[in-house]
Amino acid sequence: MDIEILAVGGYNEFGRNMTAVRCGKEIIIFDMGIRLDSLMMHPEMELENTHSLDLIQMGVIPDDTAMNQLEGTVKAIILSHGHLDHLGAVPKLAHRYNAPILGTPYTIELVKQQIEGEKKFGVNNKLIALKYGQRYNISNILSMEFVRTQHSIIDTATVALYTPKGAIIYALDFKLDRNPVLGEPPDFAKFKKIGNEGVLCLITESTNVNRKGRCPSEQIAKSMVRDVMTSYEDDKNAIIVSTFASHIARVKTIAECANEIGRKPLLLGRSMERYCVTAEQMKLVRFPDTTSVFGNRRVVERTLRRLIKTGKDQYVPIVTGHQGEPGSILTRIAQNDTPYRIERGDKVMISAQLIPNDMNRAQRYRMFTLLKGQGARLFDELHVSGHAYCEDHYEFIHLLNPQYIVSAHGGIDLTSEYLDLAREMGYTLNKDFFLMTNGQRQKLA
Ligand SMILES: [Zn+2]
Numbered sequence: 001m002d003i004e005i006l007a008v009g010g011y012n013e014f015g016r017n018m019t020a021v022r023c024g025k026e027i028i029i030f031d032m033g034i035r036l037d038s039l040m041m042h043p044e045m046e047l048e049n050t051h052s053l054d055l056i057q058m059g060v061i062p063d064d065t066a067m068n069q070l071e072g073t074v075k076a077i078i079l080s081h082g083h084l085d086h087l088g089a090v091p092k093l094a095h096r097y098n099a100p101i102l103g104t105p106y107t108i109e110l111v112k113q114q115i116e117g118e119k120k121f122g123v124n125n126k127l128i129a130l131k132y133g134q135r136y137n138i139s140n141i142l143s144m145e146f147v148r149t150q151h152s153i154i155d156t157a158t159v160a161l162y163t164p165k166g167a168i169i170y171a172l173d174f175k176l177d178r179n180p181v182l183g184e185p186p187d188f189a190k191f192k193k194i195g196n197e198g199v200l201c202l203i204t205e206s207t208n209v210n211r212k213g214r215c216p217s218e219q220i221a222k223s224m225v226r227d228v229m230t231s232y233e234d235d236k237n238a239i240i241v242s243t244f245a246s247h248i249a250r251v252k253t254i255a256e257c258a259n260e261i262g263r264k265p266l267l268l269g270r271s272m273e274r275y276c277v278t279a280e281q282m283k284l285v286r287f288p289d290t291t292s293v294f295g296n297r298r299v300v301e302r303t304l305r306r307l308i309k310t311g312k313d314q315y316v317p318i319v320t321g322h323q324g325e326p327g328s329i330l331t332r333i334a335q336n337d338t339p340y341r342i343e344r345g346d347k348v349m350i351s352a353q354l355i356p357n358d359m360n361r362a363q364r365y366r367m368f369t370l371l372k373g374q375g376a377r378l379f380d381e382l383h384v385s386g387h388a389y390c391e392d393h394y395e396f397i398h399l400l401n402p403q404y405i406v407s408a409h410g411g412i413d414l415t416s417e418y419l420d421l422a423r424e425m426g427y428t429l430n431k432d433f434f435l436m437t438n439g440q441r442q443k444l445a
Pocket residue numbers: 081083086151172173
């Protein structure tokens with residue numbers, strides 16, 4: 001049986017991840033994501049109403065016409081985790097394949113909501129939720145399982161696809177956090193076992209491979225947030241925190257710190273509601289009992305008005321808008337577009353890093369300047385990454401000992417940084433290490 005990899009999306013760029021693997025006549029797809037910065041270029045466009053061919057042209061979703069190169073039948077679409085750059089294109093593309101969609105329970109719940117929101121296409125693929133370690137037979141020759149790992153969203157998995165020629169490991173995205181705030185550490189024993197049994201190929205993210213050492217644990221972010229929230233200078237002042245709505249562990253940390261200082265956590269915004277309520281309903285997280293959640297814009301306005309009346313020092317609003325996105329709550333607060341008023345000494349905390357593109361830089365600069373002009377004290381970058389650093393990748397290669405490596409998730413600048421590491425470990429470019437571009441195929445065995 002011959003095996004080849006097709007890079008569909010996310011290889012010349014950051015976002016819209018999609019990879020296909022053909023084993024004989026059977027094809028497996030890993031992820032179907034969107035590219036958020038391309039989407040931001042078209043603020044007037046309604047994603048749910050736009051046709052996939054237009055979205056491909058705009059570079060928002062992967063160009064899956066490349067799939068026509070492969071001879072065979074798609075047997076499964078496997079989703080690694082719930083981030084939009086990994087599953088956001090499912091409502092636009094999945095209906096073209098007569099195959100089930102596999103994911104961990106939280107990922108499947110999120111993709112179900114995405115599909116329900118779609119207005120252009122009817123996606124009726126069967127959705128199958130699998131727990132970590134649950135072996136699933138895709139066909140007579142292929143099976144798979146999700147291996148537990150850590151990232152910046154709960155229920156993230158590294159995918160092990162078992163073929164007659166060895167396992168293919170799809171590791172987008174991950175961090176090897178041994179002290180996570182939520183969930184269990186990665187399943188190192190399983191990775192080791194898979195490595196011993198034989199790994200044909202590792203397809204891996206390369207986001208932070210240029211950073212030395214190991215990625216700090218989420219516990220470090222918890223300490224950073226707690227340090228700022230429990231300090232004494234602002235007994236009467238407001239504390240507002242913005243973070244990623246999908247980063248459930250971080251939201252939990254912030255809500256718990258708020259509770260600790262006697263303030264009620266308020267989760268505000270549609271995405272905050274969607275990710276956090278879904279996680280809580282699935283019993284994947286427990287927020288303090290004092291927590292409330294409001295998603296609807298009008299209810300958010302009403303809540304902010306009430307909050308001004310009862311006293312800003314009673315609450316900690318946890319809001320969207322850490323990148324200065326137009327229309328987000330923090331941006332609207334900065335612009336005085338809500339009933340909330342920033343006063344001298346109010347604390348605004350950003351528990352996120354800048355997602356580095358020029359649009360975010362400009363929007364964030366504007367928001368920070370407006371907030372500062374009203375007397376806010378700003379705390380930025382109270383954050384640790386959810387992506388493995390160089391020495392994490394080194395450890396991971398050691399655990400798995402793959403015959404071939406393909407580095408993905410980033411342009412050539414990032415994926416070639418991975419090449420440096422792989423070279424140090426004895427791999428050779430174009431022999432057993434491959435840098436791929438969108439639309440390109442690579443035979444393995
Ligand atoms: Zn991710």
